[in-house]
Amino acid sequence: GDSVTQMEGPVTLSEEAFLTINCTYTATGYPSLFWYVQYPGEGLQLLLKATKADDKGSNKGFEATYRKETTSFHLEKGSVQVSDSAVYFCALRGGGSTDKLIFGTGTRLQVFP
């Protein structure tokens, strides 16, 4: 079945460092890909999405490019802030998964001043 694999955390960075959180997927067909963020004590918020190959999703300085050839959707940010500390979830929807979102295990990001 369809699945999403994320790098294990926590990822610990200093403020203004470059961030990469790796995400790869396995899916039949052509899924849409998403990054969700969960701040402490809160629900999930959509951070960005891409619905077809080579699409780049971007929001709040974060970017991710849908790479079909490597089945990846890595999240990047050029300069992280303390306020970016949260858990980040990569997810896919569609393809063989019909309508449900399939999530990765989440990666905790901790940014220190």
Added chain:
Amino acid sequence: DTAVSQTPKYLVTQMGNDKSIKCEQNLGHDTMYWYKQDSKKFLKIMFSYNNKELIINETVPNRFSPKSPDKAHLNLHINSLELGDSAVYFCASSQAQGQSYEQYFGPGTRLTVT
């Protein structure tokens, strides 16, 4: 003006009890979902409804029964609660079925079974 709301936010109860969690969305969406997040933060879908019709049922014990009185509400009733049911339960909604539609999540209900 909360888009997806859940009540209660916290729920502490004893094993064997029956409890309900309510979810409402004011976005005019057709599709609603329940997800379970375990202690390791792993998120997994439980159910989805489209226009009050059950679409997805992910091998969830039949102690869990979703009910959708109208397309703006999707409640989750749990019978005979077990320790393993302790988790955070998230409701979500989406404009329609279809892979490109964003899902909007509620704030979660933290259920603790003692």
